[in-house]
Amino acid sequence: MNLSKIIIIVIAIGAAIGAMLLSKSFTSPAQTITAVERPAVKAFETLEVLMASGNMPIGHKVTEADIEWMAWPKDMVRDNMVVKSGGEDMLAKAVGSVVRVQIDEGDPVRFNKLIDPENGGLMAALLGPGMRAISTPISPETSAGGFILPNDKVDVLLTKQDNNDRNQTRTILVNVKVLAIDQTIKEQDGQQVVVGKTATLELSSEQAEVLALANNEGSLTLSLRSLSDRNSDNSEQVLQKNKLTILRHGKS
Numbered sequence: 001m002n003l004s005k006i007i008i009i010v011i012a013i014g015a016a017i018g019a020m021l022l023s024k025s026f027t028s029p030a031q032t033i034t035a036v037e038r039p040a041v042k043a044f045e046t047l048e049v050l051m052a053s054g055n056m057p058i059g060h061k062v063t064e065a066d067i068e069w070m071a072w073p074k075d076m077v078r079d080n081m082v083v084k085s086g087g088e089d090m091l092a093k094a095v096g097s098v099v100r101v102q103i104d105e106g107d108p109v110r111f112n113k114l115i116d117p118e119n120g121g122l123m124a125a126l127l128g129p130g131m132r133a134i135s136t137p138i139s140p141e142t143s144a145g146g147f148i149l150p151n152d153k154v155d156v157l158l159t160k161q162d163n164n165d166r167n168q169t170r171t172i173l174v175n176v177k178v179l180a181i182d183q184t185i186k187e188q189d190g191q192q193v194v195v196g197k198t199a200t201l202e203l204s205s206e207q208a209e210v211l212a213l214a215n216n217e218g219s220l221t222l223s224l225r226s227l228s229d230r231n232s233d234n235s236e237q238v239l240q241k242n243k244l245t246i247l248r249h250g251k252s
Helices: 003-027 090-094 122-126 205-217 235-242
Strands: 046-052 067-073 132-137 153-161 167-181 198-203 219-224
Touching: 046 090, 067 090, 122 132, 122 167, 132 205, 153 205, 167 205, 167 219, 198 205, 205 219
Parallel strands: none
Antiparallel strands: 046 067, 132 198, 153 167, 153 219, 167 198
16 A cells, blocks of 8 residues: 555544544533522611701701601611601701701701700800800901901901001901801802901900900901911910900909
């Protein structure tokens, strides 16, 4: 047998084996895909929490349209949140209250941000512990052109004549909070300027005495402070530097 016949026989055998393997692959049963069972998602418990359905600025009187019950994850409920229960109607209790700290839409309603008008006025509720509210006359010229708004921080400057009839100006109070301009305690309808005749400031007892004395000594100017340094306070150094004399019961 010559070489060419041997090659032909080898090729034929190889083709037969390939055809057999190919036909077997087409006729083999389909593989079964086993579904992987996923663990069931555990349903979390919720409670009905009193929420703000709209923005409520300082001084706003709460109505039924402002608040609603919404589901809240039980694990995320805090002690100061108002939770719906079978006892007192907390929604009805909140209606008619006055907002003392701004509440934004979607925030939980907390009673420490509300005031019951029957138990005190709004201004008293806005004051920090131990602080006083005292007013001083202002004008556009003495209040940064009217750009000072409630909740801004200001320095108070006193201008008066010395013994030689020369005007002198010094800072008597530093970084004090403006509670209101006239009777406006909040920004209204996007208003950026409040031109008023009276500014109400939040002061300590000693600061209130300094301001009352300064009102009788000369003219006062409010100097608006930047937001970036509103937390700094060097009022004690200012009082020591100016050495204001305060009389109590006729004694210095």
